[in-house]
Amino acid sequence: MTRTTERLAVTTPPTTDLDEATALRHQLADELAAAGHIRTPAVDRALRTVPRHAFAPERPLHAAYANEIIATRHSDDGTVISSISAPWLQADMLEAARIQPGHHALEIGSGGYNAALIAELTGPTGHVTTLDIDPAVTDRATRFLTQTGYGRIRVVTADAEHVPAEVVPDGGFDAIVVTVDTWDLPWIDALAEGGRLVAPLRLHGYHWAISFTKRDGALHSDEPLIVCGFVAMRGDGAWHRNRCTVPGTGVHLSWEDGTPLPVDELAPALTCEPTVTHTHVTVGGQEPFDALTLYLAGALPGYCRLSADSDGDNGVLNPPPKHWPGAAIVRGNSLARLATERIGDGDDGKGLYEFVVHGHGTRGHLAAQEMAEQVRHWQHNHRGALCPHITARPTASCAPPARDHELHVFAKKHTRITVDWPIVPGPAALLIDRGSCSAR
Numbered sequence: 001m002t003r004t005t006e007r008l009a010v011t012t013p014p015t016t017d018l019d020e021a022t023a024l025r026h027q028l029a030d031e032l033a034a035a036g037h038i039r040t041p042a043v044d045r046a047l048r049t050v051p052r053h054a055f056a057p058e059r060p061l062h063a064a065y066a067n068e069i070i071a072t073r074h075s076d077d078g079t080v081i082s083s084i085s086a087p088w089l090q091a092d093m094l095e096a097a098r099i100q101p102g103h104h105a106l107e108i109g110s111g112g113y114n115a116a117l118i119a120e121l122t123g124p125t126g127h128v129t130t131l132d133i134d135p136a137v138t139d140r141a142t143r144f145l146t147q148t149g150y151g152r153i154r155v156v157t158a159d160a161e162h163v164p165a166e167v168v169p170d171g172g173f174d175a176i177v178v179t180v181d182t183w184d185l186p187w188i189d190a191l192a193e194g195g196r197l198v199a200p201l202r203l204h205g206y207h208w209a210i211s212f213t214k215r216d217g218a219l220h221s222d223e224p225l226i227v228c229g230f231v232a233m234r235g236d237g238a239w240h241r242n243r244c245t246v247p248g249t250g251v252h253l254s255w256e257d258g259t260p261l262p263v264d265e266l267a268p269a270l271t272c273e274p275t276v277t278h279t280h281v282t283v284g285g286q287e288p289f290d291a292l293t294l295y296l297a298g299a300l301p302g303y304c305r306l307s308a309d310s311d312g313d314n315g316v317l318n319p320p321p322k323h324w325p326g327a328a329i330v331r332g333n334s335l336a337r338l339a340t341e342r343i344g345d346g347d348d349g350k351g352l353y354e355f356v357v358h359g360h361g362t363r364g365h366l367a368a369q370e371m372a373e374q375v376r377h378w379q380h381n382h383r384g385a386l387c388p389h390i391t392a393r394p395t396a397s398c399a400p401p402a403r404d405h406e407l408h409v410f411a412k413k414h415t416r417i418t419v420d421w422p423i424v425p426g427p428a429a430l431l432i433d434r435g436s437c438s439a440r
């Protein structure tokens with residue numbers, strides 16, 4: 001993933017002349033500029049101006065200016081349901097939104113701070129609307145925005161699935177910044193032609209902040225995707241994991257963007273030793289491979305994500321998937337899943353791994369070969385692209401799909417999302433020469 005890293009001139013006055021909050025704010029902005037998250041003078045000025053601590057008065061000053069998320073509201077079970085996003089992510093998303101003076105901008109998911117940053121970008125001639133489903137959040141945002149002098153921002157309590165028509169300006173918003181994890185993009189009509197929309201979009205359970213420009217009534221992505229995490233959407237647009245548990249195993253399969261397949265027949269497959277299909281494709285211990293999983297999700301019918309209870313999988317998966325649900329496909333009573341095998345220390349000492357595919361069940365080896373082939377296809381054709389081009393078209397404007405699984409198409413309620421992978425081969429050195437299939 002490339003990022004513009006041009007350094008901005010540091011504009012911090014000597015810290016001795018500043019009160020503590022202002023000094024911490026400039027320190028944070030310096031850090032974000034040095035890391036390439038702040039890339040334009042306008043975003044730089046906004047982050048140096050808006051008093052972040054005034055939107056998190058419960059926090060000590062230094063915590064308000066840490067480059068971290070601040071949780072502001074929890075559900076009864078302790079889940080975070082509202083927060084002030086991490087400053088690096090806010091800076092990245094605001095840069096991607098390309099908001100200009102005089103723009104009409106909509107923020108989905110409120111808190112106050114980010115709306116104030118947006119208001120600095122739109123300036124006195126612009127208009128900012130921030131919308132949240134939770135009255136406790138909008139009350140708090142209204143209070144803090146008034147106290148900090150941003151009372152012109154319009155704060156609306158509504159479900160973002162149904163943006164009230166009266167808040168949409170004639171011709172649509174110039175920019176929409178979505179700050180809540182969303183499965184769909186029901187805001188195309190509310191965006192002006194040529195306008196920008198930045199949103200953390202879920203595609204088969206993986207989520208990235210994606211920036212789009214609206215052209216000819218559709219959204220087209222045109223910047224690197226940003227790996228991120230946001231609180232979950234509530235209300236009518238809440239996403240469903242479609243999670244099925246393989247009986248008696250503590251192994252779960254999720255079909256967020258696909259049709260759940262029967263899992264009852266899979267239990268015997270999971271209790272047998274898997275076959276291991278080598279892909280000959282390597283990955284560094286610290287190297288993200290989200291792009292590969294998104295590629296597999298679009299390339300393989302029956303794709304799902306597999307997770308296992310840490311204490312409830314009966315030892316059937318060895319090694320069990322770590323941290324994140326892993327890529328898997330189901331073929332009848334058999335299953336294949338992506339795994340990694342350590343094959344060395346790597347140049348940086350952080351480990352070198354090979355992608356392997358475990359096949360479970362009578363036809364598991366065939367499913368594993370199918371997945372391994374796609375891993376190699378991605379390596380040979382697309383890995384160098386780092387990220388794909390994504391297009392979101394209103395579902396109503398699309399012809400019905402020709403078949404159940406259209407390659408690299410994610411059918412949502414409001415939009416049909418197409419993922420185009422440019423042909424840019426991955427580095428040849430990442431391919432290793434080993435036998436292709438072995439049983440463990």
Ligand SMILES: C[S@@+](CC[C@H](N)C(=O)[O-])C[C@H]1O[C@@H](n2cnc3c(N)ncnc32)[C@H](O)[C@@H]1O
Binds near residue numbers: 108112132158160236
């Ligand atoms: C990460 S917080 C927003 C952070 C904020 N933009 C800031 O200043 O950093 C996400 C917000 O989305 C809100 N939200 C969740 N579901 C929503 C929905 N359907 N419509 C509108 N807001 C929603 C939550 O209540 C939460 O306050």
